[in-house]
Amino acid sequence: MNSLNQIDRYLSPQIRSKIEQRYLAEINRRATLDQVIGDPNFYQNTESFPQFYSDHGVVHHRDVALQILEVLELTHGLLIPKRNAERLEFMKGYGVILALLHDPGMADFSNYGRSIHPEAASQLIFSPGFDDLFETIWDENCAYLADRLLELDKQGFLGQKPQQILREMLAMVNCHSKSKLPVAILDDLTLLRVVMQTQLSTPLPEIYATQQVQKAKRALAVAQEWQDLEEIESCAIQLNRANKELQRVKTENRESTPSSNLKRYYVDFVEESYLWLLSPIPAVQELVLDVVDTLRTLRCADSFRQRGTTLKTSGGYEIFVNHRSANAVIALRLGEDELYLLELEDSIRAGESNIYSSQITQDGDLRISFHRGSFQDQNTNRQAAYYAAIVINDIQGDGIDSFVRSSQGPQGSKNAADMKILLEGVDDNLDFTRLVHEQLGKINPQAAERVRSVPSLQKASELELRRYLQAGELIWERAKRQEILERIGRTGHQTQKIDPEAGFEGVALIYLKAGENLVEAGAPSNFVYVPLSEGLRIIPLGGYAAFPVNPWMPLGITGVIRGADRNATITAEAEVWLLMIPKSVYLSHWDYAYSLNELTDLFRQRTTSSSASAPT
Structure with a gap:
């Protein structure tokens, strides 16, 4: 549909x-x-021009x-x-x-x-x-x-x-x-x-004038708290002007349009309206x-409005992040034959331009990803992180806070207080999410406490991305994880150095039905898979013969390490459960090869063990 x-x-x-x-x-x-x-x-206040x-x-x-x-x-x-x-x-x-x-x-x-x-x-x-x-x-x-x-x-x-x-x-x-x-x-x-x-x-001009009075009062209160005499005097003048404007607007709007519109439906609006709420x-x-x-x-x-490659202005002009300065760039078109790239030094627009996606997960957490994390230098990386943190704070203000509810009345199965902010890693700078977390902590410490770093899914195929996000969080005890590593180790993979805690962060358990493809040839290599039973078949490119997959043997390692596309399609001939390991997790915690000495020692021990157990 x-x-x-x-x-x-x-x-x-x-x-x-x-x-x-x-x-x-x-x-x-x-x-x-x-x-x-x-x-x-436009020529007086270009930087904050709302059309952009x-x-x-x-x-x-x-x-x-x-x-x-x-x-x-x-x-x-x-x-x-x-x-x-x-x-x-x-x-x-x-x-x-x-x-x-x-x-x-x-x-x-x-x-x-x-x-x-x-x-x-x-x-x-x-x-x-x-x-x-x-x-x-x-x-x-x-x-x-x-x-x-x-x-x-x-x-x-x-x-x-x-x-x-x-x-x-x-x-x-x-x-x-x-x-x-x-x-x-x-x-x-x-x-x-x-x-x-x-x-x-209330007439709209009166609403606006009232808001300006409230804004001036807040500014005066801040100035008084800081005991800034010059600022106090300036804010007091602004408040006086705002109050005079409010009185003027109230006088001019006594016979207001809202009241006349409401009289079409109510004799007494205050007494008759919204009774059903109570x-x-x-x-x-x-x-x-x-x-x-x-x-x-x-x-x-x-708050989850268009992000990523669909981010545009109301005029339909693309907005994207500058790879050097981390500022927002807008591709302005005039007619059919003129294109102007406009760079704006605006923190909100810069932050929005680098947000790739924001969404609620199957587990009820807020997940946010970025276009890039690497800019011209470390200072700019930190500035980009600050821009991102401003926007993330705004998103969570709706994406999380909207579900905060009183303890009275019906509840969902998850409290908004337990929602996490999942910041997805960025392939070009694995440290970027840490910088964003750090900047968010300065802006909103409470929101920063919700943050968890999760693996990058930037280049995952649509099929694999959907499958991974629908899998939910893997919850296994340490002993179970250690047992899994030992079984994988028997297939030849170097698992002795893998941390059973860090190595399983971000790993998902997925289910494949007979007839489904696990991966398709030509797709990006963004996950390593470990089948927990038989049932898979590999169909290589280049006319090579298809062959079955043995359980517990990791699949897709070479493509992930090389950064190359898949060179085979893997399909399920029977139902099978698999571990799904994101590329960044694999490269950080699973990517261990044997040294020559380690491998010869392993084979020597195996030979010795086989000789000792052979019948005489």
Whole structure:
């Protein structure tokens, strides 16, 4: 199933297309270079120009919709409580719709627009301009959202009109922002109701002005803590200006647009809205839990937005890391025949440009990989690590913190406090993850305590990568590991020097069914395999005869050591279990050859032993 088909299972292509064309395509259009060069602001503040930030347009919203489907599958029963298939499908559909509606406010590239875009998305849902889309979502029963609400209403459980509740649910799209709604609010339903009512009923200019007052107060508090008299005076002036602006905005917005929009649905918005959040009825409480946990996964999915080779600006321009300076480079196109490479000294964009992937694993941990770890010198390596650490701290703020929940109520099988941050090694600099860990410790010591280094999978084939990540963590006692090493040693491999602890870090246990290929000729050599039983056959390139594989004999060693592609296909003729050893683990802990003296001593002992045991 292609990506759009996955989205269109829950929202018809016609509705999706309307949302994209009405709200999202404008973001992409306004971020193209031919539009940017006509904007006077571009020449005044080029470094922070938001049109050069990572994509927030059509593709970004589709990507978040796909991410939310994957995150729900991975976290269901693990980081969020398990529920039946119907409820999970409801969450997927609701999540897809939220994902496609979460960033339309980013079409305003000003500081004001970017700052209040979460609230703007919420208020959009109650605006007349959204009515036709809402009615279609309701009439078409998208993702069976209407069915569930109508059934609850039929039983007299809701206390509000079901259409009104769906509109309120969609307006909770602002909850994707951790800065506007800290995750603790999701656990406090009374406070969540108040926050939603406030953000829906307050004019956007007043919200922005209030935020500027709060920002000025925080700056003044810091200056006072440092007893910096000059800074205190400057911050006090800024706070005074911010307060005056807030009063001006309040005066001008007494008859506000949000209030007039809300009056179309409520006589008394504060008394009548979001009553369902506080319902004592179990069936409605299940609905609330599904809504809130979908919001958690939306926050996580948004943090996993396009990475690696798909990272682009809203204008569709590729962003990548400079191999010398570790800065971000943007490939700007003007028309069809002009290409300009723009290098920006911006820590966030530099960090994002070097993140290859970020994802939740099968075990419920956060795994992050990088494009490269080696730059022009050690100082630049350290700077690149700092850039990466800034972005990782931001990702974990959603990817992990979104699943922090109060001890009351239903729980998943894994607590967010137990989630680890797995930093994947980089082939060109095996020390890079240590540097990133070190820098993260300076930024956020608590997050750094979660960090574990894991093997590089940079060049693994899609087949092997998927198989490895789905295998989960290998949990064997030391005695079991030692026994395995001894059995492998009997096939000739030098195992006496292998540490049974370090040598098995990152090693997976995988299962192959008859008829499946273990590796394919021509694929990169990124793993060594050890079959635990018979059942494999090697089919070499070059017309050589196929032959069976003996158990316990490591496979793929020469390709891993050489750095060469596979020179044979290995297929399973029967079911078989295997150890899967990543290349970096093998080269660091398993790659021991015999010296000539060691090998002759071994054969001498074997000959002596055979002679001694022979009958006379």
